[in-house]
Every structure is written in C-alpha cells, then in structure tokens.
Amino acid sequence: AQSVAQPEDQVNVAEGNPLTVKCTYSVSGNPYLFWYVQYPNRGLQFLLKYITGDNLVKGSYGFEAEFNKSQTSFHLKKPSALVSDSALYFCAVREDQTGANNLFFGTGTRLTVIP
Amino acid sequence: DVKVTQSSRYLVKRTGEKVFLECVQDMDHENMFWYRQDPGLGLRLIYFSYDVKMKEKGDIPEGYSVSREKKERFSLILESASTNQTSMYLCASRLQRGLYGYTFGSGTRLTVV
Numbered sequence: 001a002q003s004v005a006q007p008e009d010q011v012n013v014a015e016g017n018p019l020t021v022k023c024t025y026s027v028s029g030n031p032y033l034f035w036y037v038q039y040p041n042r043g044l045q046f047l048l049k050y051i052t053g054d055n056l057v058k059g060s061y062g063f064e065a066e067f068n069k070s071q072t073s074f075h076l077k078k079p080s081a082l083v084s085d086s087a088l089y090f091c092a093v094r095e096d097q098t099g100a101n102n103l104f105f106g107t108g109t110r111l112t113v114i115p
Numbered sequence: 116d117v118k119v120t121q122s123s124r125y126l127v128k129r130t131g132e133k134v135f136l137e138c139v140q141d142m143d144h145e146n147m148f149w150y151r152q153d154p155g156l157g158l159r160l161i162y163f164s165y166d167v168k169m170k171e172k173g174d175i176p177e178g179y180s181v182s183r184e185k186k187e188r189f190s191l192i193l194e195s196a197s198t199n200q201t202s203m204y205l206c207a208s209r210l211q212r213g214l215y216g217y218t219f220g221s222g223t224r225l226t227v228v
Contacts, residue, residue, distance in 0.1 A: 034216050036219075041124075042222065043119070043121075043205055043220050043222050044207075046218070090158065092216075102163060102173075105158040107156060107157035
C-alpha cells in the first residue's frame, strides 16, 4: 500500500531565508512523486513532479524538490522565500504499477513566510 | 488554458437534502476524481471515474454517489446531506495515458446545517 507523510503541520520561515517542506513516502514499486500548492479558497495547483532521471526536479515559482530513494523522501525547497509563498502544500505519490492509477496525498503543510 | 470548473464556490444546504455538486472539464480527460478536504486529514478520495459511465469507490464513499454520463462532466451526489459532510469538495481530472498529475477545480465549500 502507498502512503505519504508530511511530518510538519506548520512551517514558519522569514522572508528571504531558504525554506524546506518535508515529505516521505512508502510504495511497493517505483514512486511517482508530486507537489501541489493551495492558496486560500482555491483548488490545488501543480508545482512539480518526479518520474525518473535527475533526482533534483525544478518546478514553478522557483521551487525545487530532491528525490532521495534511500531515505524515501521528496522534500520541497526554495532558496529564498517570498511572503507570497505562504500557502498550504501537499505532497502526493503514485505507484508505477498497472491499476494503481491514483494519487495518494499527504495531510498538507501550511507554510507561513514572515515579512 | 485548461480548466476544471466546479459550479458553486459556496453552498449551504439543510440536513436531509439531496445535494448535487457539478464538475466540468474542457480537456477531454478520461479520468475524473472527487475529493473532500478537511483540516488535518488532507485530501480523501470519495469516488473516481476512469471514463464515461465508469465509477469506482475511493476511500470514503459512504453517503455519496456519482454520475458520469458525459466525458466532460462528473457529478457528486449527497443522497441525504448530514452535518458531517460539511467540507471542502475538490474535483480533479487527468489524462489516462502518460504520467501526468491532476488538474483541480477551485473547490466547493459545502456547509450542511
């Protein structure tokens, strides 16, 4: 069975500082990993995904994520946080097996960037 | 720009009412999904559909049903609304082929009183 853990409900970071939002996963086969962002009263927006290849994935709005197979992690990062990055972030995973077609989401991490 | 449109942003219904939440996508996606989002619980899958007239139960289907008569439209039905169904409901769609993520609608915040 697949699962995703986002160990931090809330992350606070000062504007201009680097940010990290953590995600670990558990799947039987190879993982496909995704990050989404949700702004207030909106749906989820796609940020980036890891399917295969380079472990460092770059996405929208200057975000990137590093796939670490040995630690089963896919942490979201940004070198310099903006106040506008304040939002709810979801990590999601899918297995690469036929029939296991759906994404499984973590519980979300609320990022607050302090001016 | 591709879109998933949910017909209502905010909805208030009474206990026992039959409630319809509508979702329409203009991307010719085969797969469509309904999630509910609650604080601390993340997104939980209610129902999904791989194609027209196909439906599969997700993790929390009790109290809900769905309809997919046309490819672009996926409706979530609350047969008899209850207060514990007060939540944010998110619709999403995806191409069947390829390793794509989901495209989400803006959500419907349903309050059952």
